[in-house]
Amino acid sequence: MEAMKRAAMLGVCVGGIWGAYVTQGVLQETLSTKRFGPDKQRFQHLAFLNFAQSVVCFLWSFIMLVLVSPKRTSQAPLWAYWSASITNSIGPACGIQALKYISYPAQVLAKSSKMIPVMLMGTILYGVRYTIPEYLCTFLVAGGVSIFALFKGSVKASKVASPNAPLGYGLCLLNLAFDGFTNATQDSITMRYPKTSAWHIMMGMNFWGSIYMGLYMFGWTSGGFEALSFCKQHPEATWDIFFFCLCGAVGQNFIFLTISWFGTLALTTITTTRKFVSILVSSLWRGNPLTLEQWIGVSMVFAGLSYQILLKWRRQTKKRPLRKKAV
Numbered sequence: 001m002e003a004m005k006r007a008a009m010l011g012v013c014v015g016g017i018w019g020a021y022v023t024q025g026v027l028q029e030t031l032s033t034k035r036f037g038p039d040k041q042r043f044q045h046l047a048f049l050n051f052a053q054s055v056v057c058f059l060w061s062f063i064m065l066v067l068v069s070p071k072r073t074s075q076a077p078l079w080a081y082w083s084a085s086i087t088n089s090i091g092p093a094c095g096i097q098a099l100k101y102i103s104y105p106a107q108v109l110a111k112s113s114k115m116i117p118v119m120l121m122g123t124i125l126y127g128v129r130y131t132i133p134e135y136l137c138t139f140l141v142a143g144g145v146s147i148f149a150l151f152k153g154s155v156k157a158s159k160v161a162s163p164n165a166p167l168g169y170g171l172c173l174l175n176l177a178f179d180g181f182t183n184a185t186q187d188s189i190t191m192r193y194p195k196t197s198a199w200h201i202m203m204g205m206n207f208w209g210s211i212y213m214g215l216y217m218f219g220w221t222s223g224g225f226e227a228l229s230f231c232k233q234h235p236e237a238t239w240d241i242f243f244f245c246l247c248g249a250v251g252q253n254f255i256f257l258t259i260s261w262f263g264t265l266a267l268t269t270i271t272t273t274r275k276f277v278s279i280l281v282s283s284l285w286r287g288n289p290l291t292l293e294q295w296i297g298v299s300m301v302f303a304g305l306s307y308q309i310l311l312k313w314r315r316q317t318k319k320r321p322l323r324k325k326a327v
């Protein structure tokens with residue numbers, strides 16, 4: 001009975017993460033490629049999506065803390081998140097901006113190659129030695145991304161605002177680098193404040209993210225005001241942005257539930273398969289077909305990622321203490 005209950009909980013988490021982020025991917029691609037209104041204008045201020053999502057996720061986490069999360073002591077203070085929130089604001093913004101220059105499947109695939117800069121930095125800076133299977137995973141991922149980038153798909157040029165593959169992939173690389181710092185800092189916070197709940201982490205990160213992106217969009221540039229003016233002229237874009245933010249909040253909600261119930265390895269498995277589903281949806285539903293060579297590249301990437309997950313599962317199984325047999 002307990003096993004069935006956990007299986008049902010896992011199914012809910014998988015469905016929640018897949019549903020939220022696949023839908024968000026469709027909306028993200030829509031906002032970056034669609035022309036709105038009779039004047040056929042594009043929504044140019046994609047960084048506004050990060051600001052809007054931070055605000056919605058902050059409100060979501062605050063409501064969840066008030067309604068369902070028990071009061072705890074020794075939580076990490078809000079100021080502890082200021083540095084991680086900087087890179088957490090810049091990184092996703094780079095990923096979204098990349099959609100001006102490369103297609104959505106290319107962006108997803110490039111962001112899937114997170115292990116490559118991690119292993120390079122580990123080897124160069126810290127002298128970390130990796131196993132042959134780990135190098136094989138990296139070879140598959142790097143080779144798959146390279147094949148995908150070299151062979152152009154049959155996407156019409158009009159679908160991408162300003163085609164520029166080197167700039168697009170460069171922005172994705174920056175996204176990965178900033179994500180690495182964000183993850184390391186979040187791990188440091190949870191180690192210093194072990195009683196901090198996932199809802200508090202979500203609230204702290206999005207609190208500072210809302211401030212940073214708000215200052216950038218409405219202070220450093222006029223992009224925020226221009227985005228609001230665009231939404232006023234094109235209400236359809238307003239609804240797309242709202243549902244994009246809502247999907248982000250729901251997705252984060254199920255991510256934190258998955259971590260607390262099943263651990264980070266299960267989350268990695270779910271999110272990796274979700275990226276493949278996103279590419280499939282974009283190709284079949286959004287009219288973004290890939291060539292045979294590009295599908296080979298996609299298959300290589302996810303073969304490498306799947307093998308990496310299998311290696312992690314094996315390591316985790318070996319670390320579990322064996323139960324003594326009853327005499």
